[in-house]
Amino acid sequence: MFSTKAEYGVRVMVHLAREAGDDAGDGPVPISLGSIADAEGLPLAYLEHLVRRLRNAELVESRRGAHGGYSLARPPAQITMAEVVEALEGEIAPIECITADSEGALVCAREGEAPCPTKLLWTRVQGSIVRTLSEMTLADLILPLPHRVPAPLSPPKETLTA
Amino acid sequence: MFSTKAEYGVRVMVHLAREAGDDAGDGPVPISLGSIADAEGLPLAYLEHLVRRLRNAELVESRRGAHGGYSLARPPAQITMAEVVEALEGEIAPIECITADSEGALVCAREGEAPCPTKLLWTRVQGSIVRTLSEMTLADLILPLPHRVPAPLSPPKETLTA
């Protein structure tokens, strides 16, 4: 479904949000990737690749050199998880057929031919994923909130164990 | 995200639902996989693998021999897309960490250790996917319904083009 890119990357973002050093006049104190890799038990060299994507998406900022590191580019509440996952995984589409045009409308690739009969299904799935990710921000993840929202997630009745 | 297994398999199911021969006293007239492969432009040998999963999940029934083939095991309205996708793809989980226990509750693997800080996120995504799939049945896909439901899927404002 999602790869470890999303998992690791989200963990990095959460780590940055939690450990955010106080802003010392000159921007927030950056956190080195090494310390994050250590704390999370993830391979540093691999995280470097992931964090690059986050930087390209302007979700984190970096300071090079000694005592350098990364910090969030915006307050956690202004970073949606859709942005984060998108930056890490690329465009979110349940199957190839569904993609998004320049205006954000969902379209079926192979337009012109017979549109895939199952378009409706994948469109809905895509929509529900993107909506769910868009509704959450980094701020929602920095605290271990047990029951923050009243009843947003009714646990699926049948989870369909294979 | 989802593989072609889901795509092809769903198309087979839709095809079966659409072409469903009249019940001729002795159960519905089965449709050969070959004709489906032809009509959909998909490789027959590969479909055989997929349809096996559908059969194991008791979503289709088969008749062997000449004039044999497959037919739906239940009326389309009683087959949820969650069942279909689950049969084809295996358990639906956005990342490894999230799985479902015997009672259908969502749990984080590596329980006991520090639970993944991002559990809340993946749990919600999983929930929204499963819910969406569970709310649709095969019957919803057999007609090209342009706007059947009033406003179930508000198109995501930003589709986040990479």
Add this chain to the structure above:
DNA sequence: TGCGTATCCTAGCTCCGAGGTAGGTATTCG
């Protein structure tokens, strides 16, 4: 000024699963 610590960049490596092929056997109809 030079050393240590970081980010940055490019290249490559390995392994596994997706996606498909091949070829056989069993079953049923005409």
Add this chain to the structure above:
DNA sequence: CGAATACCTACCTCGGAGCTAGGATACGCA
């Protein structure tokens, strides 16, 4: 019987996930 079909097992190939390696560049500090 023989054609058509489902059923089963084994195999192949290729691309991407998930790393690793090694350097170049930038910054802080003694």
